[in-house]
Amino acid sequence: MGLGRRFNRLWAASAAGNLGDGVYRVAIALLAARLTSDPVAFSALAALGFLPWLVLGLPSGVLVDRHDRRRLALVVGAMRTGVLAVLLAAVAVDRASLWLLYVVVLVLGAGETVYDNAVGSMVPAVVGDRERLETANGRLQGAGLLAHDFVAPPLASAVFAMAAGAAFGINVACFALAALLMLALPGTYRAQVDQPTRMTQAMGQAVRFVRGDLLHRAMLSVVVVLGFANAMAMALVVLWTREVLGIPEAAFGLFLLTAAVGALAGSQTAAWVAARTGRGRAMALSAVVTGLGMLLAAATRSPYVAAVGWALTGWAILVWNVVYGSLRQRLTPDALLGRTIGIYRVVAWGVMPLGAIAGGVLADAGDLRTPILVAALLTLAAGGYAALRLTNTRVDTAITKADAEMKNTTDGAEAAETTGDAVSGGRGAA
Incomplete structure (x- = not known):
């Protein structure tokens, strides 16, 4: 039994975003390995991925509860598309550096705290029938898992081996598609209760x-x-x-x-x-x-x-x-x-x-x-x-x-x- 057109668009946006995120995580690790063999410098890249959630997890929740959640997801979607486009350009002209990767990981991680929170908070309103939340979340997580863990790693590895820039090009395309699908999602998704200023x-x-x-x-x-x-x-x-x-x-x-x-x-x-x-x-x-x-x-x-x-x-x-x-x-x-x-x-x-x-x-x-x-x-x-x-x-x-x-x-x-x-x-x- 279907969950409606709005859910299908959210599902498609989530799948596209997860595919882009899976390609990004593999490609940026492979790029970092080309730039350094220092285990401390390399592990710092992974550690920076945890930092935004530790620092911004709760403040991002305040933003999600105060503003229209779809619009926040759109803003972050446009931001991460732009950031990956900058990295793509740097790779294309052979100007990528480890410090640039650190900045990219931090910025995208900060955006992720808002984006993931916003999408998760939209699900009850998109589905409507709260008795079907398990079905909806199962489909969302299944599509995300398939895209992120099954399709993305071999795709990213193969494309990166041929041309590093092409892997980040897939990134940009996936994030842009996710933003467009979110743009096509009708409705307003803002909490109606006033909150402390x-x-x-x-x-x-x-x-x-x-x-x-x-x-x-x-x-x-x-x-x-x-x-x-x-x-x-x-x-x-x-x-x-x-x-x-x-x-x-x-x-x-x-x-x-x-x-x-x-x-x-x-x-x-x-x-x-x-x-x-x-x-x-x-x-x-x-x-x-x-x-x-x-x-x-x-x-x-x-x-x-x-x-x-x-x-x-x-x-x-x-x-x-x-x-x-x-x-x-x-x-x-x-x-x-x-x-x-x-x-x-x-x-x-x-x-x-x-x-x-x-x-x-x-x-x-x-x-x-x-x-x-x-x-x-x-x-x-x-x-x-x-x-x-x-x-x-x-x-x-x-x-x-x-x-x-x-x-x-x-x-x-x-x-x-x-x-x-x-x-x-x-x-x-x-």
Whole structure:
């Protein structure tokens, strides 16, 4: 069953943007490798990708809640198209430098905090039927995963090898297409409730909302553990596959593809799982299966068995992302949605560097399987916590309450508008 023309345009814009983002991440890493062999200078490029979310995650949420979300996405889309066009020109005349790449990564990362937040906040309004948010988010994440993880890496690598500038040309074309598709999306997507004029007050309002909501606190607690554990497991995956599983360098991408295949399946089955088990059980189940997949991978030296574990992990992570992301949209008032998404992103991205460092320490103290084993145990613990705190009864009760509050807010706004029209009519008659 379709989700409507507006959703189809948003889906197409998201797919085009994700394809461009996937090509950009591969191409800029390959370009950086041509410019430097210094591991510190190279790793700084990756570190700069985390920085915008840590610093701007919540302020960008304030912008998204104050302004029309489609227009913000259009502005950022035009900006990132222009920035990539400048980089393309620099590559074409052989004037690209490492410092230019640093600037590009920072600027595009800052834009990403607004763009991703805006698109995520638009979904409930675009879909209309809040009961179908899991289906909509599953389709969006599935298309994004297919474009970003399946199509983009081999495309970017092949084109870059022939002509570096051509890879960034694909970038520019994808980002421009995403902006045009967003331009063709009809409607206004601005929160209707007035907000505090000071940014610090607006951010504090969102923090108090999340802190005061039982389910948001529980979901955020699980997100912290899952983000930390996932970063720990992934920190040394290259060394683990090579030295423990014996996977040659040429086949490393194929091993990672198993997780992407599982994730694609998860994005398409998440709505079905939530409908069959209930949203609360689906979240607990996905965390437990993630941990079991990691355990299976850590317990073997067979690359084939480890690939099965990695695919299970990919499936379960995407089920979690779709179900919890949809529930977050469902429980949050529209006027707070951008800032609430920002809080989750700041927390999740904030613990990932710590998880990666912890993975290195554990591997040094034990072996290359130790970080994955510990990550599995942490994830299983998070699944147990989710089973206790995110029960179907609590989730359904919270949804009923949120829907009732939203209806009251909508009815109040419509009543105020009707009263205003009546007053204006009376003045005209006088």
